[in-house]
Amino acid sequence: MNLELSKIITLQSDQINSQLNLDSIKVAVVGIGRIGLPTAILFAKSGLTTIGVDINQNLVEKINHSIFPLDDEPGMKEIFNDVIKNKKLIATVDIKHALSQVNVVILSLPTPMTDNNIPDYSSLESVGKQIHDFLCPNSLVIVESTVEPGFIENILIPIIEGQDKKFEAGKSFSIGVCPETANPGEILKDFKTLPRLVGGINNKSSELISLIYSHVFSVDLIQMPNCKTANAVKLTTNVFRDVNIAFVNELALLFEKLGIDIFTVLDAAKRKYNFQVHYPGSGVGGPCLPVNSYQIINSALSNSLPIPKLISVSREINERMPIHTLQLLKDALDSIDKKIIKSTIGILGVSYKPNVKDIQLAPAEKIISELKSLECNIKIFDPYFISTDVFSIRTEQKIEDMISNSDAILILTAHQNFFSINPEIFNKLMKKPIVIDTRGIFDITELNRLKIIYRGIGRPY
Known part of the structure; x- marks a missing residue:
């Protein structure tokens, strides 16, 4: 050289x-x-x-x-x-x-x-x-x-x-x-x-x-x-998002019970100049946000300093959202006297975020694990994972194959092309259609018109 x-x-x-x-x-x-x-x-x-x-x-x-x-x-x-x-x-x-x-x-x-x-x-x-x-x-x-x-x-x-x-x-x-x-x-x-x-x-x-x-x-x-200040800035920007998602998730859980649509609230709130909108969901995944919050927590622990309470509680809230998603599913199935045990559940989207082929720390993993423990038959469709093994399940080639004969559909990822799905497909391919929409994909009024049993995070039903 x-x-x-x-x-x-x-x-x-x-x-x-x-x-x-x-x-x-x-x-x-x-x-x-x-x-x-x-x-x-x-x-x-x-x-x-x-x-x-x-x-x-x-x-x-x-x-x-x-x-x-x-x-x-x-x-x-x-x-x-x-x-x-x-x-x-x-x-x-x-x-x-x-x-x-x-x-x-x-x-x-x-x-x-x-x-x-x-x-x-x-x-x-x-x-x-x-x-x-x-x-x-x-x-x-x-x-x-x-x-x-x-x-x-x-x-x-x-x-x-x-x-x-x-x-x-x-x-x-x-x-x-x-x-x-x-x-x-x-x-x-x-x-x-x-x-x-x-x-x-x-x-x-x-x-x-x-x-x-x-x-x-x-x-x-x-x-x-110095190096540590630059790294602190990086973590601050991502932990900000994790904490604010937890804030919105917590409101969503409350608004469900009060009959208030969180998405209607957020659409109005984001018009105020100093409000930065974040959205609820079935959990926070990926290699950044969850990890970054724990990096901040670990930084405090390794220096014998108090754990940042807000960050810690935010992690707890976001990590409970997969369980809440399953509770919504169980509630919807109970409404038609159908037990969740051994039911057939279709999952729409497994990526941790929209429009990427990435399942790192995806909320879908915890949800699927719980469904397996209930002996459910699980079918998955994700346009980024066609006919491949995800969480030890062979994914479907077409969305119709996932929906057909499922007892309920869980929407876990807001991929862009999901917004163009005509909800009438659920009536055509399911006996008693149930849709659990954790990402606000569908219009509640339209699902009600079609008599589709619906549950959503932060949405009235």
């Missing part, structure tokens, strides 16, 4: 810009999943030779054979095809080789939870050890993964430095954060429009990250005083 390239943290701003324009800065993106792969694609599109690293051999082979794995990300496939064709992006499972070829390492690794709701940073810690072993001296490490405040300073840096002090942060390598902020299903749009946070262990690392990201993304870069 060019000696100058191995010393990126020693270069001045004009030298960095020159290296960027000459494609002399080489990048490895470790973790090429939902966010990491689009990140690697955009870095490659900017002209920088980029290596994607992942332990998933099948994913690596797909990428190297020009098979794009994220068809639910509009506009990204065309860019992917171009950078693969021009050999600006390659993928590998060999992190040792990748780190030997680059002087910028971007970590886009998952940070899930354990079964006890403790953040699991094992992937980052494992890669941190490999960085210690194989990183080129004077390289830059950028963490995009969402972590709690203090993780970089207190855990990751000591791992990279190692007990042998092979490296020293700020001297023989530099490190900082630029937390990802993209919304699954809208990643390219968000990459083009959403500001990014930049925080480093010192001014030099922040400057380097800003120069590199300015070359790749035409968005504002918000300078944070």
